[in-house]
Amino acid sequence: MPTTSSAPGKVYLFGEHAVVYGEPAVPCAIERRATVRVEERDDGRLRVSAADLSLDGFTVEYGADDGVPNVDVPTALVEAAMGYVDAAVASARDAADRPDAGFDVTIESDIPLGAGLGSSAAVVVAGVDAAARELGVELAPETVAERAYEVEKAVQSGEASRADTFCSAMGGAVRVEGSDCRTLDAPDLPFVVGYDGTSHDTGDLVAGVRALREQYDFARDTVESIGDLVRRGEDALREGDVEELGRLMDVDHGLLAALGVSARSLDEMVWAARDGGAAGAKLTGAGGGGCIVALDRDDGAETALSLTPACEEAFRARLADEGVRAE
Ligand SMILES: Nc1ncnc2c1ncn2[C@@H]1O[C@H](COP(=O)(O)OP(=O)(O)O)[C@@H](O)[C@H]1O
Numbered sequence: 001m002p003t004t005s006s007a008p009g010k011v012y013l014f015g016e017h018a019v020v021y022g023e024p025a026v027p028c029a030i031e032r033r034a035t036v037r038v039e040e041r042d043d044g045r046l047r048v049s050a051a052d053l054s055l056d057g058f059t060v061e062y063g064a065d066d067g068v069p070n071v072d073v074p075t076a077l078v079e080a081a082m083g084y085v086d087a088a089v090a091s092a093r094d095a096a097d098r099p100d101a102g103f104d105v106t107i108e109s110d111i112p113l114g115a116g117l118g119s120s121a122a123v124v125v126a127g128v129d130a131a132a133r134e135l136g137v138e139l140a141p142e143t144v145a146e147r148a149y150e151v152e153k154a155v156q157s158g159e160a161s162r163a164d165t166f167c168s169a170m171g172g173a174v175r176v177e178g179s180d181c182r183t184l185d186a187p188d189l190p191f192v193v194g195y196d197g198t199s200h201d202t203g204d205l206v207a208g209v210r211a212l213r214e215q216y217d218f219a220r221d222t223v224e225s226i227g228d229l230v231r232r233g234e235d236a237l238r239e240g241d242v243e244e245l246g247r248l249m250d251v252d253h254g255l256l257a258a259l260g261v262s263a264r265s266l267d268e269m270v271w272a273a274r275d276g277g278a279a280g281a282k283l284t285g286a287g288g289g290g291c292i293v294a295l296d297r298d299d300g301a302e303t304a305l306s307l308t309p310a311c312e313e314a315f316r317a318r319l320a321d322e323g324v325r326a327e
């Protein structure tokens with residue numbers, strides 16, 4: 001019998017990148033989910049079918065004996081796409097003490113891939129949960145979050161925060177500062193997302209910020225300023241002060257741009273959203289291309305984004321109360 005789990009993507013209200021260096025961040029889970037179906041197979045092989053909105057559906061099959069993917073899409077693309085899934089399956093094998101378990105894995109996701117909405121975290125969280133349950137082990141969402149964090153850290157060359165994975169596992173709005181991870185009471189904020197249709201590599205962008213931080217004190221100061229801003233933002237979130245949240249999002253976008261992780265398309269979408277009346281707008285996630293998030297109370301920003309050439313798709317994103325769940 002196959003076992004299926006799903007987990008949500010997220011937007012960052014504030015704090016991405018700085019959270020990697022121990023500053024606080026507030027990501028919010030959104031109602032776009034990745035669904036992972038897992039069925040144990042008795043030959044020890046791993047077969048993965050991934051259908052995604054921005055990558056043609058593909059299937060990879062390989063076993064411990066050869067390790068060679070059998071597919072007809074470019075190897076680099078496959079390797080990039082498989083890193084997270086492979087490591088998620090390995091984590092579940094470890095949790096169940098079944099190092100040789102083989103699986104058929106099928107992934108479906110309505111989270112654009114590599115666009116800052118946490119598709120990697122959602123796939124890993126749902127994958128660890130489903131594969132562990134398929135092997136008879138029920139993990140608490142907090143445990144799934146911690147295992148998924150270890151996976152992201154390993155795949156992103158040792159650089160990741162707990163923010164995306166904790167948010168995806170727990171749902172709702174969360175606050176992450178180092179290893180201190182908490183869920184927050186938050187109102188359903190009027191998020192609208194603008195997506196430029198491109199993707200980024202989170203590991204590369206995080207490495208770029210690290211290099212800048214090592215070279216320039218101003219980059220260290222910028223990371224600390226993002227932390228200060230997040231602490232101010234927490235008060236505004238508690239009070240449901242959308243105007244102040246928007247102002248702080250605008251500043252956060254400027255600080256992220258100073259760290260070199262914005263892009264022309266992201267800046268164009270941010271300005272379109274502001275011109276359309278958003279309370280504030282910023283890139284979300286690693287940046288470099290992908291998505292922006294804006295606070296849009298009256299649909300003006302969503303309309304402005306949908307009319308902006310840089311924006312391929314604009315959509316509303318409701319807060320997802322539920323994190324990882326069995327389907
Ligand atoms: N539907 C999917 N099927 C298989 N792998 C996926 C899917 N969605 C995301 N991934 C994995 O997540 C990676 C993208 O993660 P990342 O660069 O962190 O961007 P983000 O988390 O912002 O979407 C992909 O290269 C792939 O390994």
Ligand SMILES: C[C@@](O)(CCOP(=O)(O)O)CC(=O)O
Pocket residue numbers: 015016017018019020114115116117118119120159160161162163164202206284285286287
């Ligand atoms: C840049 C970072 O703060 C968030 C990355 O988010 P995403 O993978 O682009 O959705 C990295 C991290 O927290 O691990």
Ligand SMILES: [Mg+2]
Pocket residue numbers: 118119120121164202
């Ligand atoms: Mg990611």
